[in-house]
Amino acid sequence: MKTIYSLWLARYLIDQGFRCLKTIPNPYKPWMNAYQFERTAELDKAIDKYIKEGKNNYDSNTSKS
Numbered sequence: 001m002k003t004i005y006s007l008w009l010a011r012y013l014i015d016q017g018f019r020c021l022k023t024i025p026n027p028y029k030p031w032m033n034a035y036q037f038e039r040t041a042e043l044d045k046a047i048d049k050y051i052k053e054g055k056n057n058y059d060s061n062t063s064k065s
Contacts, residue, residue: 002039009050010035016046 004010005026014020022036037043 002037002043004035004037005029005032007033007035009047010037012050013037013043013046018043018046 001021003024004013005028010020018037020035020037023033024036026032026034
């Protein structure tokens with residue numbers, strides 16, 4: 001199980017076809033959520049791609065004017 005604390009990253013992974021298995025309270029920021037995904041090599045590659053491409057590229061591409 002891989003826990004994601006970033007809503008933007010969780011949305012990116014869902015857009016890439018990964019399924020969020022569970023939403024839990026974020027233990028570090030209880031007013032926010034954390035998202036759990038099945039940990040696979042493909043998931044790790046998608047996370048690496050998100051980080052390498054820069055989260056701002058994804059964030060600005062998903063907003064609609």
